[in-house]
Each structure stands twice: as C-alpha cells, then as structure tokens.
Amino acid sequence: MTGNLLFFGFAAVLIVAALGVITSRNPVHSAMFLVLAFFTSAALWLLLEAEFLAIVLVLVYVGAVMVLFLFVVMMLDINTERLREGFTRYAPLGVGIALLIVIQIGHVIWFRGADTELVARPEPRPEGYSNTAELGQVLYTEHVYAFELAAVILLLAIVAAISLTMRKRPGLKAQDVARQVAVNPKDRVRIVKMDAEKD
C-alpha cells in the first residue's frame, strides 16, 4: 500500500519535472528540473531495491554531469525569443516524431507486454543482500571483457578531450611550477647591511 503510494507520488513528481524541463523559459530552470527528474527516478529505483544504481545515478548525473551542465548554461546568453522563432515551421515534424514515439511505447506496453507480467512487483530481497556486491561480482567475472573495453573507451575519450584543448596560444603567461619552487632568495633579493645613521 505505502509502496504504491510512494511510487505514484514519485512518478507524478517525475512527470511534472520532465514537463518542466521542456516547457520552462529559463534554461537554468530547465536544468534544475532535470536534476529533480534524476532525483525522483533515483527514488523509483530505490523502491525497486536497486540502491546501487539509484545512488550512482545521483552521484554521477546530479553530482557531476549536471553541475558542469549548469556551469555552461549559466554562462551562455541564450535568447529564448530567437529560439522560438521557427516553432511553427518545425511543429509538424516535432508532432510526427512525438506520435511515432507514443506508438512505439504503446506497442511495447500493449502488444508485446500482453504475455509478460510488467506490473508485478519484484520479490523483496532477503536481509543482508547487497546490490553493490552482486553487481560487482557479475561485472568482474562474467562481463569483465565488456567492462574493461568500456573503461578503455572512456579513457580514450578523456585523452581526446584533453588533447583537443591542448594548443599553444601566443602570449600565454603559463607558469613553470618547478622553476617557481626552485627559486632561491639569493638570486632575487640583495640584502644591504649598513650602519645606523647617527645624529
């Protein structure tokens, strides 16, 4: 009972937040609605006892990705008026795509889902069951090659992203920290000792 109530509560918030993402006029508000959407979907996953995925969703998307997103969105000067100019011209295409997606979702739920029980709640796990440990077991045994491959691809992406920004700009006043640390006061300061002047 309470589980169902919680589910519908979170689901309602999730839908409102998702609508907020696409309808709000201010891009920062959109980003914050997206954060809310991530949070509520994490809560839904928690209801399914997938605590690892739920917490990682918050950690990665809310804690890192959306912070950078917000960082960029705040610095952009987005003119919403100009963005809305082509609305009527693109509206038919948008409606068409939306319809296609609705048909796809309906197809999955009503036709292919007819013989599988989609709404059944999963069995509650026994006490002491650790979602994280189970996932770790599977990731590092059965799927270890796929996992390592994904890691290498991510590393490649990091290296590529860094190398894209590595360019020599003329007139750049970069600091050589090793040289700064190696500085000796004797090379720069001359201490002059002289007698105090009398009378």
Added chain:
Amino acid sequence: MEGLINWATAFWEGLPPALQTVTVTSLQIGLIMVPLILCVAYLTYAERKIIGFIQNRVGPTRVGYRGLLQPFADVGKLLLKEIVVPTNANRYLFVIAPLLSIVPAFATWAVIPFNDRFVLADINAGLLYVLALTSIGVYGIILAGWATNSKYAFLGAMRSAAQIVAYEIAMGFALVGVLMASGSLNLGEIVRAQEGTIFTWFWLPLLPLFIVFFVSGVAETNRAPFDVAEGESEIVAGFHVEYSGMAFAVFFLAEYANMILVSALTATLFLGGWHSPFAGMPVLGDTFLAEPSFFWFALKVSLFLFVFLWLRATFPRYRYDQIMRLGWKVFIPVTLIWIAVEAGMFLLEIGPWAN
C-alpha cells in the same frame, strides 16, 4: 499513574506499524539534529576564541560568562534582520539556494555511526550515499551565485563549482582506497575493520589517502586556505554577497555543518571511529579509556575541527590556479598511485588486513 502508562502503551501499540516507524525515526533524527545544531553554534564560538588566541586577542567575552552566549546573540541578530532580495534576482532560486546547501549537509548524518550501536540508517551502500550527497552541496553555491544577479556572486559560484568538481575526484579515489582496505561500503563495517591498536587504523597504511581526503574535505567545504569562493579581499563575499538575515545564516550553518561532517568522516574512515587509541595497551588495560565509545569519536571529530580552525588562522589563501593544480595534478595522481601500491600490499600480504 499506572493507568496512564497502560493507556500510553495501548495507544502506542494501537498505532499502525508505518506510523510507529515514522515516529521512532523522527525522534532519532531529532536526537542527531539538535546536538548537531548546538555543535554548529558552539563551533562558531570556538572558531572566534581559538583564532583569537592564535592572533593574541581574547575573542568574544561580553555576552554571558566568557562570551558563552555569543552564538545565541548572533542568531537573534540574524533572525531580526531583513532579507533583501536584489533587483532582477531570480527570486525563486534565490530563496531555494540556501536550502539546497543545508539539506545535504544534514542528510549525510543519517549514515554516520556514532558508536557500535547507534546509527540512524545502517545501509550497505553508506559510503556511496555519503559521496552522492556531498556532491549535491555545490548546487546551493552555484544557484546562489547565479540567482543573485551580481558579478561578484557569479564569480564566486564559478570558482566554487570548478573547485568542488576537481576535489571530489580526489576524494572519491581516497574512498576507493578505504573500501579496498575494509571490503565494505557500510560505514559501521569500515570502523569494525579497523579494530585493534592505533596502528591498525587506516591512517597509517593509507597515509597519503588520509592526507588527500582531509585536504580535499577542506577544499570541498570552501574553508581557508581554499576559500576562493568567498575571497573577501577580491570578490567581497563571493556567492553569498547579497544574502542577509536568516538566508545568510543558513549558508553559514551549512558551511559549519559540513566542517563537522568532513571531520566525522575522516575520523570514521581513517582514525577508527569509536575505537580507543589505548586499546591493547597493557597499562590502561581495563579502564574506560581502553573501551570503544562515543567519547573517542567525539574527541577525534574535535581534533579535526581544531585543525580546520588552525589552518584558517595560519595559512594565506591559495591562488586560484594553484588550487586547480593541486587538485588535478597532485592529488589525483597521488591517490591513483597509492591505490596501486595498496593492491600490491594486498598481494604481498603486508598491512593490518593481512591476517
């Protein structure tokens, strides 16, 4: 009297189980929150006193005996002040930003174990929960900076965002070392894995990670010497420059609650939480000093809080590019290398986990 007790028990048992759980949990939350807020109040007092003594002053002395009522006087002043919302500020986000910074600072306390028995939520993924919630705290700062519609506040927010994202990675890697050593994400289990003498606590085998974790914690809380987000000599007060009254007080509260949180985490993860440093020593064999208790946890937390204040009183502020360099080019490589070293220690069976 007996009738009253009977009536109360009957009333309690007549309540639906869900309501019983909610009541008990709320009481436990109160049991953590009220002392925590009092600690925050007296931490501000301790800060002014300790920094005063370091700088050869006396600190607050006027309100109450030796100034002990000073925190309440401050709260009273802030409560009575008007909250000014700047022109063209984004009113909604302006109000919500302080809340976003204080909620994670308090919510993380749910998984901190105070002694062997008392922890509000004894969850398996405790360490992940801590990481997730501490990473949310930055929203309050970013939104405050942006919603204020002020250049200084915005600069502060941008600095803070870049800084927190950088140091969170080092912090996360330091935690990887801890969970490798303890084999668990549950904070209580991590403390139990450190049982033994002072040398089986993780600070010694994980010394570089310990240092990186604490320094990153100082950077994450935007405390001196990493307080470029406030930088009062360059950008006035950074992200909270336009906040006044209680809205400012909430930011203040969040900063100090985060300080206590980082201290508690460091004590839990690296200094053996509630374990006694005298355990296993023959002289103090069976006095309460050798017993594990909440007292030791509180003492360790106070130690780190003192270090926070000490750092603030003695270090000049880092330059912004140097903060970035320290985070990305020093801390992250150090943690990565030490994780590899730790793996080697596991293979060769060196260290406290080798039995």
